[in-house]
Amino acid sequence: xxxxxxxxxxxxxxxxxxxxxxxxxxxxxxxQITEExxxxxxxxxxxxxxxxVDDDFARTAGFDAKVTHGGLLNAFxxxxxxxxxxxxxxxxxxxxxxxxxxxxxxxxxxISGRITQQVESQSIVVLTxxxxxxxxxxxxxxxxxQVKVRRG
Numbered sequence: 001x002x003x004x005x006x007x008x009x010x011x012x013x014x015x016x017x018x019x020x021x022x023x024x025x026x027x028x029x030x031x032q033i034t035e036e037x038x039x040x041x042x043x044x045x046x047x048x049x050x051x052x053v054d055d056d057f058a059r060t061a062g063f064d065a066k067v068t069h070g071g072l073l074n075a076f077x078x079x080x081x082x083x084x085x086x087x088x089x090x091x092x093x094x095x096x097x098x099x100x101x102x103x104x105x106x107x108x109x110x111i112s113g114r115i116t117q118q119v120e121s122q123s124i125v126v127l128t129x130x131x132x133x134x135x136x137x138x139x140x141x142x143x144x145x146q147v148k149v150r151r152g
Contacts, residue, residue, distance in 0.1 A: 009079055014087035017152030018123045025115045027085035030108055030134070031076045033068050038105050041072045067102045073109065073131055073141055080111045081147055086125065089150040093124065097143040107135040124148050 009031055042048070050057040051067050058066045074097060081092050103109060110132045117126035124146050131141040 010083050013083045016086045018149040019152050021115050021125050028112045029080055029084045030110045032108050033105055035105055063102055065104050070099045086149045091148045093148050094146040097141055099141045101138050101140050103133055103140050107133050110134050
């Protein structure tokens, strides 16, 4: 559980129509990889690769501890799109995510998103994102998403 004075993602979606989403618009949200979130993702994914579940195995592979799944960062991206920007009118259509470094239980991830393109004919915006691991002081991933957004 995330303490009250720590990272708590938004639980009410913003309501931005396509017309409101201009190139250059930005948003940020912070997420913490708690033990509870990690375990829930482990159950949903069924991926029990020892790199993800065994600290000793992960250390022999050169990591500080077990590595959380890249898909968990994708779940944070889903929250970002559906709740932060664009919000309740959006549907994620495509994603291209490049993982750059490992993340671990307890880490805080900041997602910074920027609208870089609008496709007027399809009501689609392109978001570029950086996922920064604030705990470890490094970039965890970069992404590019196409999101369909209902008009106002």
